[in-house]
């Protein structure tokens with residue numbers, strides 16, 4: 001069974017106390033939600049305190065990244081093992097901000113995904129084209145390459161633990177959203193790419209949409225058959241908006 005998921009990527013926002021307040025509100029307001037899995041991805045410094053607040057709830061805990069090495073002299077990095085030990089169950093890997101600002105290549109992303117999986121963490125693997133690629137009608141080949149270079153190199157037995165987030169770069173934080181037709185078209189394409197490699201297992205892969213998703217457009221986007229939820233940036237910093245998006249299923 002494919003899971004409906006709404007995941008909040010807090011990015012580099014909130015202090016620890018603000019994050020704890022935010023997640024407490026999310027816990028409180030999500031009590032009657034049943035057909036959707038909520039995930040929160042706070043900054044590293046908030047993982048333990050936020051994890052404490054969601055104990056006993058169905059909300060999942062995600063990091064926004066993990067190191068591409070297992071351990072050792074990598075100043076400033078946080079390993080998948082450390083994250084798992086701190087209670088992290090999911091890790092956002094390959095967000096376009098990491099690809100663009102920190103030059104993370106497919107090679108690096110594959111290492112991160114393998115380390116996450118080896119430590120029992122489900123990767124939320126982000127893919128998506130930029131505006132130039134969309135305008136040149138290259139979006140299909142771009143996402144296919146992003147999947148082939150990383151996900152096709154993951155052990156078949158681990159494939160079911162992977163969540164895909166399709167996030168057109170031109171829609172992230174811009175207020176521009178893909179139309180529901182654009183989202184369905186490319187989500188169906190992504191699923192087909194996965195089906196060809198992994199067979200029927202890909203029917204169960206959750207493929208999330210991300211890019212200026214908000215309460216006013218979530219229902220329309222989530223109504224598409226191959227859209228299984230959303231990765232939410234800006235709107236996940238407001239508990240009411242985040243919950244309203246989750247209630248759009």
Ligand code: PEP
Pocket residue numbers: 009167171172173174175210211212213231232233234235
């Ligand atoms: C994101 O960064 O994953 C994202 C979707 O951001 P926003 O919702 O703010 O566009």
